[in-house]
Amino acid sequence: GDSVTQMEGPVTLSEEACLTINCTYTATGYPSLFWYVQYPGEGLQLLLKATKADDKGSNKGFEATYRKETTSFHLEKGSVQVSDSAVYFCALNNQGGKLIFGQGTELSVKP
Amino acid sequence: DAEITQSPRHKITETGRQVTLACHQTWNHNNMFWYRQDLGHGLRLIHYSYGVHDTNKGEVSDGYSVSRSNTEDLPLTLESAASSQTSVYFCASSESFQQDTQYFGPGTRLTVL
DSSP states (O other): OOEEEEOOSOEEEETTOOEEEOEEEEOSSOOEEEEEEEOTTSOEEEEEEEOSTTOEEEETTEEEEOBTTTTBOOEEESSOOGGGOEEEEEEEEOSTTOEEEOOOEEEEEEO | OOOEEEEOSEEEEOTTOOEEEEEEESSOOSEEEEEEEETTTEEEEEEEEEETTEEEEOTTOTTEEEOOSSSSBOOEEESSOOGGGOEEEEEEEESSSTTOOOEEOOOEEEEEO
16 A cells, blocks of 8 residues: 655754755555644644655745655755754655655754 | 634543544535554544545544534544553644645644553
C-alpha cells in the first residue's frame, strides 16, 4: 500500500542554518504531496503542497519539489529561525482524499 | 472565520467506559476525518466520512465508531475505552478529494487509566 518515509529526528540546528528534511513515498498513481507543521500544543496546519510532478510548493521560506523520478518531496529552508521549531509531517493524498502521513520530524532551532 | 473545533481538549477516563469526542466544523466541508497521533507513528486514520450518513473505516478503526447526522459534526465514540487508546485525537475536514487541503482541529488528549 501507499506509504511515506521521513528522516528521523530530532533535528537540532542553530539559527540561520540550512534545513533539509528528507521525505520519500511509495504510491500507485499520481498522489498529491503535502508538508504539514505542528507547533507545540497545536493541531496540524498546511505548510505547502504540490499536486503534480516537478511542481514546487513554497511558503514562509520553505520549499519542496515533487520529484516523481526519485519519489521524493524533501523540505528545505535556507535560514531557519527559532520560531520554526516544530514537528514537520510529510503526507500524500492518493485515494479518496485520505492523507497518509510519515512519522514526523521534530526540529529544534537554538539561538 | 470558518473553523474546526474539538471538545473536550483533555479527557481522563477509566478502562471500559464509553467516551465520545466531539468535532464541529463551520467550513461546510463534505469530507471529515478522525486521526490518532502516537509517537513514532505519525497520524493514523481511524474513520472518515464523505457526507451525511456516510461513514468508512480507516487504518485503525477497531474499538471506534462514528456517525454523521449533519454536515458540521462527526463525533468519535470509543465503545469501551482501553489503555491502548490513550492518544491525541485530531479531527480534520476538506472540501473535495485528491488535491484539497485538510484543515485540522486543535486535538483532544485522551488518557485511559
